[in-house]
Amino acid sequence: MSDELEAHLDRAFLALADPTRRAIVARLSRGEATVNELAEPFEMSKQAVSKHIQVLELAGLVTRTRDAQRRPVHLDAVALERLTEWIDRYRLIHERQFRSLDRLLAGHDTDRPRADHDTREEEK
Known part of the structure; x- marks a missing residue:
């Protein structure tokens, strides 16, 4: 910059x-x-x-x-738009990081056995 x-x-x-x-x-x-x-x-x-x-x-x-x-x-308005563009650049970076984290966490949830399922199996 x-x-x-x-x-x-x-x-x-x-x-x-x-x-x-x-x-x-x-x-x-x-x-x-x-x-x-x-x-x-x-x-x-x-x-x-x-x-x-x-x-x-x-x-x-x-x-x-x-x-x-x-x-x-x-x-x-052009000056405000420049400020908005600067803010958006960093907002978009963080949004991509959060989406990646969401996908990672969603993948871990499907890999992990559900606690309520395990409990029901043990009760049988």
């Missing part, structure tokens, strides 16, 4: 470690919003929300555009 990609992942996961920023990302997944709109559900100043947005922006997870007087914030 390149140093640049690793630095991007570090910034993105660090940004998403904060519950307020995760809530902002969740809200932006439904569509663009202004800082005022993003600040509504939080009991913090608009300046504090702006700082959270700035962290998300530096992590490459959101962008801001200018629309006349509005400066809407947009979720960068």
